[in-house]
Amino acid sequence: MSQVNTIANVTDEVDGDEAVDQNISAGIALADVLRTTLGPNGRDKMLVGDGQVVLTNDGASIVDRIDIESPAAKLVSEVAHSQGGDIGDGATSAIVLSGALLREANELLEDGFHPTTIVNGYGEAATRARNRLPELATWENHDDETRRRIVETSITGRWDAERTAFLADLAVRGYQAARSTDGPRLENVTIHGIAGGGTADSKLLDGLVIDTDRSSTSVSDVPAPLPRRVEDANVAVVDDELTIQSPESTPQLSVEDTDALRRLQAFETGEYERYVDTLTTHNIDVLFCQKSIDDRLKALLAQAGILAFERTRQDEVHKLERATGASPIMRPGELNVGAVGHAHVVERRTLGASEFTLVRDSASTQVSLLLRGGTDHVVDETERIVVDAIDLLASFDARAGVVPGGGATEVALAADLRTWSRSIGDRTQIVVDAVADALETIPRTLARNAGHDPIDTLLELRHRHDDGDATAGLDVNTGDVADMYSRGIVAPVRLNERLIANATEAVTSILRIDGIIHVDEPVHEDGDDHDHQHAISGGFQSDSHGYPWAIGH
Known part of the structure; x- marks a missing residue:
């Protein structure tokens, strides 16, 4: 703008x-x-x-x-x-x-x-x-009703009374869901706006919602059909690229005969299969990778029935950790029982014109607010209202007087x-x-x-x-x-x-x-005025x- x-x-x-x-x-x-x-x-x-x-x-x-x-x-x-x-x-x-x-x-x-x-x-x-x-x-005596009144006072007039009350209640529930014994954890709240539908269609979900259109996160592109929904899913998060590592000091690999080529191909096949075997041994159903996934490995993962996402943003890696309990690893070989997370459901869903991935679990400390509206303008304004409301509630809890x-x-x-x-x-x-x-x-x-x-x-x-x-x-x-x-x-x-x-x-x-005082820009020694x-x-x-x-x- x-x-x-x-x-x-x-x-x-x-x-x-x-x-x-x-x-x-x-x-x-x-x-x-x-x-x-x-x-x-x-x-x-x-x-x-x-x-x-x-x-x-x-x-x-x-x-x-x-x-x-x-x-x-x-x-x-x-x-x-x-x-x-x-x-x-x-x-x-x-x-x-x-x-x-x-x-x-x-x-x-x-x-x-x-x-x-x-x-x-x-x-x-x-x-x-x-x-x-x-x-x-x-x-004294401040409860969720006081919080709702604070938010309603803040946003009254920006929407009608019915939607004002609805958004105030939604913001309070989202804020309270992200609280812990140490106080509010605003990083545990993810907010997404989706054009299409009414404001009353907005909802609070336990777990993480990833907008795969706005985020760099994408489903691995493979010919094999991938599931839209995985229930009772074991989740692994890889905080690196998934490919065959090559020596950084060797920019180019030369193969002198067909035997060497076959040995190289066998080595690569073994490495790819080792990746897949490690994941299947730990019953991994869904894989999130921060960087790209090798094309050949994508196909092998799809054949093994593993739903793989690549290019997951670093901030979403941290959110996945909170949403599933998975510990990010650098390579699949580092995977162990303690690093495997769990999700009640991982679902790919189309909402409005956008593709989303929902990662939900009852034990999750991550919550997501899905805000709906008839147009992009309404969605943007609703998102501003809810973000400000949650910040306002955090300010209130820091000094709880009204x-x-x-x-x-x-x-x-x-x-x-x-x-x-x-x-x-x-x-x-x-x-x-x-x-x-x-x-x-x-x-x-x-x-x-x-x-x-x-x-x-x-x-x-x-x-x-x-x-x-x-x-x-x-x-x-x-x-x-x-x-x-x-x-x-x-x-x-x-x-x-x-x-x-x-x-x-x-x-x-x-x-x-x-x-x-107006100070003239210095002229550089080369005579250039650097525009x-x-x-x-x-x-x-x-x-x-x-x-x-x-x-x-």
């Missing part, structure tokens, strides 16, 4: 107030791109490039697909990657909060505040808010910051109040995107919180200001902690920048004039 939008390209040498203005404008521009997607009723963005179309309101997905050329906007975009990668949710909220903090900072700068004063005030306010969060959270959603937590933190700021005796008080105003951007945006009056909604929320109702938030489906816990609208406390930390760190980094691009700061592409660098205080 090519990048399809450009955010605030900075190409001139600037410093001082002009640099600050350009940096703030770049960050605000990126936040404005995503602001309309925030919340359950956020509007989708259609991204078009290279003949492909992506329709999504997922903030992290949008940021991945737009061309961000400003170093300052790049810092803000990294908030989405950090939030989404670490938590699994909140990428859009983090960027929207960053944009709100930048807007407040811009007004403070116009009022004569020094950037250092704003940076210090933002830092103190963020610390206060993060310390207050545990007091707003509940920490806070009320619907903007309730942000309004409560804003009220606390305003109360606390009255005890501050210098200009920092105004900066802390600005952070409180920025936090309330979240409920205001939720109300606007849901079609409700943002001013009336915020006033009602403030009134309820002033009366001591710290769990009052906006139910975007009804427009009611209600107890979020009773409506099941909740989020992990760790999500809000990282949201505040990520947004504040990005904004304060931008505010510290007081100059942007290739260099990556700066995790993916920033310079133009043909050189490197834009940011200089901090």
Whole structure:
């Protein structure tokens, strides 16, 4: 997918107030791109490039697909990657909060505040808010119902209520199936999307599912018919190529007479038969090989009734080990009883337009989620939802507290910051109040995107919180200001902690920048200008004039 939008390209040498203005404008521009997607009723963005179309309101997905050329906007975009990668949710909220903090900072700068004063005030306010969060959270009696509510809150609005509940339950069951005594083992979950069918056709399977179209894994191509299904199968996994080994120092083998040729052929035949005899001695029914299998050996394996797969990816070798209990070996001669795995069934199946291999066993620690949808777009969006949901559940288990959603937590933190700021005796008080105003951007945006009056909604929320109702938030489906816990609208406390930390760190980094310098590309001694691009700061592409660098205080 090519990048399809450009955010605030900075190409001139600037410093001082002009640099600050350009940096703030770049960050605000990126936040404005995503602001309309925030919340359950956020509007989708259609991204078009290279003949492909992506329709999504997922903030992290949008940021991945737009061309961000400003170093300052790049810092803000990294908030989405950090939030989404670490938590699994909140990428859009983090960027929207960053944009709100930048807007407040811009007004403070116009009022004569020094950037250092704003940076210090933002830092103190963020610390206060993060310390207050545990007091707003509940920490006990969390079960799978709580997990389902967390996931439903995260994905509500991206699908209808019925499919939202179905996917939330599926994600929770998949996550729980991959847990062990040591906690969640996300590597034990394999997710495949299959176009064709309805979302409700998605299912959780014990064992491993290999997409033989997307993976390099393929069934050995032999004339003999191969079984589509093998039950009660003994499984061997070879972590190498299956062929006759030749000395690496001998690039070419010369045969001088027919006797030598016959001896060579007899040797090769004996080696191939030894491979097959070893496998049949251990009653191997299914063989997975990481690399290729010699054509002659393929035919012999098929004749022996062994279903052989070749070019299995290394990550799938590890998954097969967990799914079957087989220990990978380098050569068939190393096979022993302890290295043989077992599968209740190994089945080749066509789902949609793709070929799959299912390796299932009741004792497997590997599980697979097969996600269905009518079109590739629906499948891709469903896959993003489930992947994010599983990451979000892992974040919740790492710090098992929940806070009320619907903007309730942000309004409560804003009220606390305003109360606390009255005890501050210098200009920092105004900066802390600005952070409180920025936090309330979240409920205001939720109300606007849901079609409700943002001013009336915020006033009602403030009134309820002033009366001591710290769990009052906006139910975007009804427009009611209600107890979020009773409506099941909740989020992990760790999500809000990282949201505040990520947004504040990005904004304060931008505010510290007081100059942007353009450095010309050095000309190589051979006179060549080397017409290739260099990556700066995790993916920033310079133009043909050189490197834009940011200089901090």
